[in-house]
Amino acid sequence: MAAQSKKVLYGLYNDEEELKSAIKTANAQHLDIMDVFTPFPVHGLDPILGLKESRLHIMGFVYGAIGALFAFLAMTWIFTSDWPIVFGGKPYWSVPAFIPIVFENTVLYSAWGMTITFYTVCGMWPGVKAKTLDNRITDDKFCIAFDVSDAPEGDVKNLQGFFTKTGAAEVNVKMM
Amino acid sequence: MSQPVAPVRHVLIEGNKSYHQITEDLCSPTEKAPSREWIVVFALATAFVGLYVFAIVWTVWKGIGTWNLNRTINWGWDITNFVWWIGIGHAGTLISAILLLFRQRWRTGVNRAAEAMTIFAVICAGQFPIFHMGRVWMAMFTIPFPNTRGPLWTNFNSPLLWDIFAISTYFSVSVLFWYTGLVPDLATIRDRASGFRRKMYDLFSFGWTGSAKHWQRHESLSLVLAGLSTPLVLSVHTIVSFDFATSVIPGWHTTIFPPYFVAGAVFSGFAMVQTLMVITRKVLNLKEYITINHIESMNKVIVLTGTIVGVAYLTELFVAWYSGYIYEQFAFYNRVFGPYWWSYFGMMFCNVVSPQLFWSRSIRRSVWWTFFMSILINIGMWFERFVIIPTTLARDFLPSSWSLYSPTWVEISMFLGTIGVFFFCYLVFTRVAPVVAVAEVKAILKVAGDQYIGPKAKKAHGHAHSEPATKKAEEEG
Numbered sequence: 001m002a003a004q005s006k007k008v009l010y011g012l013y014n015d016e017e018e019l020k021s022a023i024k025t026a027n028a029q030h031l032d033i034m035d036v037f038t039p040f041p042v043h044g045l046d047p048i049l050g051l052k053e054s055r056l057h058i059m060g061f062v063y064g065a066i067g068a069l070f071a072f073l074a075m076t077w078i079f080t081s082d083w084p085i086v087f088g089g090k091p092y093w094s095v096p097a098f099i100p101i102v103f104e105n106t107v108l109y110s111a112w113g114m115t116i117t118f119y120t121v122c123g124m125w126p127g128v129k130a131k132t133l134d135n136r137i138t139d140d141k142f143c144i145a146f147d148v149s150d151a152p153e154g155d156v157k158n159l160q161g162f163f164t165k166t167g168a169a170e171v172n173v174k175m176m
Numbered sequence: 177m178s179q180p181v182a183p184v185r186h187v188l189i190e191g192n193k194s195y196h197q198i199t200e201d202l203c204s205p206t207e208k209a210p211s212r213e214w215i216v217v218f219a220l221a222t223a224f225v226g227l228y229v230f231a232i233v234w235t236v237w238k239g240i241g242t243w244n245l246n247r248t249i250n251w252g253w254d255i256t257n258f259v260w261w262i263g264i265g266h267a268g269t270l271i272s273a274i275l276l277l278f279r280q281r282w283r284t285g286v287n288r289a290a291e292a293m294t295i296f297a298v299i300c301a302g303q304f305p306i307f308h309m310g311r312v313w314m315a316m317f318t319i320p321f322p323n324t325r326g327p328l329w330t331n332f333n334s335p336l337l338w339d340i341f342a343i344s345t346y347f348s349v350s351v352l353f354w355y356t357g358l359v360p361d362l363a364t365i366r367d368r369a370s371g372f373r374r375k376m377y378d379l380f381s382f383g384w385t386g387s388a389k390h391w392q393r394h395e396s397l398s399l400v401l402a403g404l405s406t407p408l409v410l411s412v413h414t415i416v417s418f419d420f421a422t423s424v425i426p427g428w429h430t431t432i433f434p435p436y437f438v439a440g441a442v443f444s445g446f447a448m449v450q451t452l453m454v455i456t457r458k459v460l461n462l463k464e465y466i467t468i469n470h471i472e473s474m475n476k477v478i479v480l481t482g483t484i485v486g487v488a489y490l491t492e493l494f495v496a497w498y499s500g501y502i503y504e505q506f507a508f509y510n511r512v513f514g515p516y517w518w519s520y521f522g523m524m525f526c527n528v529v530s531p532q533l534f535w536s537r538s539i540r541r542s543v544w545w546t547f548f549m550s551i552l553i554n555i556g557m558w559f560e561r562f563v564i565i566p567t568t569l570a571r572d573f574l575p576s577s578w579s580l581y582s583p584t585w586v587e588i589s590m591f592l593g594t595i596g597v598f599f600f601c602y603l604v605f606t607r608v609a610p611v612v613a614v615a616e617v618k619a620i621l622k623v624a625g626d627q628y629i630g631p632k633a634k635k636a637h638g639h640a641h642s643e644p645a646t647k648k649a650e651e652e653g
Binding site: 037042043045046051053054056057060064075079082087088094097098100103105107110111119121123125126128129131132136138139 | 320328329332335338348353363368383388399616618
């Protein structure tokens with residue numbers, strides 16, 4: 001999959017409002033947008049691109065629950081069966097004293113789990129070569145990209161017309 | 177005058193910036209040769225790192241006896257410094273997490289540097305308890321794993337162990353939060369670089385492209401990490417205060433300690449952020465991004481938390497008197513008028529009296545006053561921890577074992593050394609990454625840039641931009 005090269009037609013806009021109205025136009029014309037790239041998170045982009053809400057926070061809850069359970073059960077096992085010790089005349093299973101560590105472990109598991117999941121699902125990791133269409137996307141350009149690998153000449157013309165009409169500052173083709 | 181967004185919004189980005197200009201201004205400090213000021217301060221910091229290494233080697237080689245701790249006063253400068261640094265390490269996460277949840281836009285100017293500061297302060301803090309263990313190679317036994325001593329475990333009921341969990345969790349979650357926020361900005365630097373530099377930033381930006389789906393996940397992650405960090409930051413200093421509050425020593429055994437420590441931590445953390453920001457904005461020429469409005473907002477937090485701390489000090493005294501318990505009363509009499517009376521009055525002056533100057537708007541908005549006050553508060557908060565720790569221990573249960581304590585050159589060197597370590601790390605950070613969050617500043621440009629809001633907003637331009645800016649403000653709620 002990764003080895004295959006794609007032919008990408010992309011247009012760069014100067015402003016996020018131009019980008020948003022261009023996406024709306026593309027939706028009206030039923031154009032199949034491959035991806036949109038922006039230098040910062042643009043609000044109101046997700047609904048018009050039809051992106052579903054991220055489920056990352058659900059995973060955060062799951063990891064947190066695992067962390068909490070693990071800490072609580074581990075301390076319970078250690079203090080009641082593996083090596084019971086009396087500390088200051090308190091019961092072996094001194095639940096209130098477990099609260100701080102259970103809390104810290106919940107946060108630890110949730111944060112690490114979510115972050116690792118985030119990088120994994122985004123395909124980001126140290127050493128991953130960025131598939132950058134244009135260096136200015138991380139600076140001040142807003143980009144709409146179309147996959148035109150198998151598109152007939154007419155469709156490409158049509159897309160170029162779309163970019164001109166919606167006010168793209170630049171239109172380029174790149175193999176990636 | 178018709179304004180595109182509510183007039184209560186402050187201008188947070190000055191100088192009529194475009195997106196590209198923001199990239200230019202914030203990334204260029206990492207691309208130019210360092211200035212002469214930077215080199216001088218870096219050389220000084222490095223010298224103090226050397227002092228730190230020397231003090232540590234001396235301590236480990238000769239033993240903990242090179243410190244002036246004795247049987248009565250068994251916690252001295254070490255734990256004082258530890259709590260001081262941990263407190264400083266609270267502002268970063270507070271700014272980035274709690275202010276994110278409260279939708280305070282001014283956080284974007286200072287959050288990145290404050291988070292970095294947090295991480296470096298926690299590194300400095302960790303040195304003291306670790307080396308106080310004496311046989312530092314035994315430090316790993318604080319980690320609960322079945323070890324070669326048989327199935328013997330750590331004491332999960334001890335606040336000292338809670339501290340290990342709290343601080344290590346806080347450190348690692350802060351690093352995640354900070355680095356994940358930094359990745360898009362490192363990608364910005366990557367896309368401006370070439371050759372070896374580009375290769376390095378390619379490695380560290382993890383292949384970030386700025387895809388809409390990635391941004392969505394990034395926002396979701398940041399929000400949940402902020403939500404997790406908010407109770408975390410409050411828990412860390414609460415648990416640090418448990419080290420004292422769960423003991424049976426009069427003067428430590430008080431229920432007011434957790435909230436009082438947290439307020440003090442925020443107070444000292446903001447003071448250190450001010451110290452660093454006032455210098456950073458001048459040296460790196462970022463006055464248009466870290467504006468007087470940012471400084472004023474932080475000074476407001478300082479006057480609030482300083483006053484909370486003041487109320488806590490007075491409550492302590494009142495409750496000691498009201499308890500009618502002579503040993504508690506003696507502990508507090510000793511705290512105020514005992515052998516270390518000067519540290520108590522130093523603390524009261526620096527932490528409670530002096531921040532009240534910030535009720536004045538002109539002082540709040542003065543860079544020189546802010547810098548001076550931030551140093552004063554840093555000193556005052558160090559006194560606070562000194563007052564709590566050695567002063568209380570010096571007059572313990574048996575008058576025959578009463579003692580006094582002054583640090584040796586080893587303890588002083590170790591403390592000054594950690595200040596060197598802190599500045600060393602911060603200075604390196606200013607060279608390799610943007611100290612202001614580039615993408616976040618761009619995201620608030622249209623609601624906080626001076627060409628869109630405030631008295632300098634362009635009227636001719638205003639109409640064209642007013643609509644999107646208002647819409648955006650509404651969407652963000």
